[in-house]
Amino acid sequence: MAKRNVNEMSFLDHLEDLRWHLIRATLGVLIAATLAFIFKTFIFDVIVLGPTSMQFPTYQWLCKMSKIVGVDTTFCAQEFPFIIQNRTVAGQFSAHIWTSIYAGLVIAFPYVLYQLWTFISPGMKTNERKNSRGFLVIASFLFFTGVLFGYYIVTPLSLNFLANYSVSAKISNEFDLSSVIAIVRSSALASGIVFELPIVIYFLTKVGIVTPKILRTYRKFALVIVLVLAAIITPPDIASQVIVAIPILILYQVSIYISAIVVRNQKKRQNPKT
Structure with a gap:
């Protein structure tokens, strides 16, 4: 069946088209989630619980760096001072189900994005589709760079700090499984979303909501927001906050550059002789 012209489609036709794109995207996530569900041992022992082991690559690297500069740190410990427990009857099964779903979302992200793109792109002009090819x-x-940053940087820094923090020697840390999973999940997904900033700025500039001038004017405020965000999602030490803040600031600067390119191209199309 030939694809209908988007200009000839009614509102209900668009809704029907969107429904099928959402169905295909959901099926993609479910297939990926099923694979994650099957490979339970790898997902939990290697990925989810990886940052709870002092053999995790980030801890090994930070331990080497601390020895070079001669600083005592908890990154060189043999093991974490806590145990992971499951406190509910269906806790492990629920963790298995939901972790598989979130893993499916991450794995199938390009396919979900593709379905969204194939729904939006028919309504774009030829030159707009060409310029948005990549x-x-x-x-x-x-997105995947952000997920890896959250997993290898934000998660271990946060987990190491929280595991070694204590208000009293009389209290031992016995973390619930769902709490550990939440740290890994939120750190990875939040970082993945934050790293989409250049894409968001690109489209906001295209529709005229954001300009390079606005981004440069509010750069100081953005710096403060980034530092506050870094302080919230990382341990309260300067080194950790800087490690998290630097890539976000770089993304903001890249966003300004992208916004400037979009505005310049728009001006060239409006004034082809200039």
């Missing part, structure tokens, strides 16, 4: 690749790259 959207899927760039958006997926930024």
Whole structure:
């Protein structure tokens, strides 16, 4: 069946088209989630619980760096001073189900983005589709880069601090499984979303909501927001906050550059002789 012209489609036709794109995206996530569910041992022992072991690559690297500069740190400990427990009857099964779903979302992200793109792109002009040709690749790259940053940087820094923090020697840490999973999940997904900032700025500039001038004017405020955000999601030490803040600031600067390119291209199309 030939694809209908988007201009000839009614509102209900668009809703029907959107419904099928959402169905296909959901099926993609479910297939990926099923694979994650099957490979339970790898997902939990290697990925989810990986940052709870002092053999995790981030701890090993930070331990080497601390020895080079001659600083005592908890990154060189043999093991974490806590145990992980499951406190509810269906806790492990629920953790298995929901972790598989979130893993499916991460794995199938490019396919979900593709379904969204194939729904939106028919309504775009030919030159707009041409200029946005690398959207899927760039958006997926930024998302997975953010997920890896959250997993290898934010998660171990946060977990190490919280595991070694104590208000009294009389209290021992016995973390619930759902709490540990929540730290890994939120750190990875939040970072993945934050790393999409250049893509968001690109589209906001395209529709005229954001300009390079606005971004430069509020850069100081953005710096403060970034530092506050870094202080919230990382341990309260300067080194950890700087490690998290630097890539976000770089993304903001890249967003300004992207916004400037979009505005310049728009001016060239409006004044082709200039």
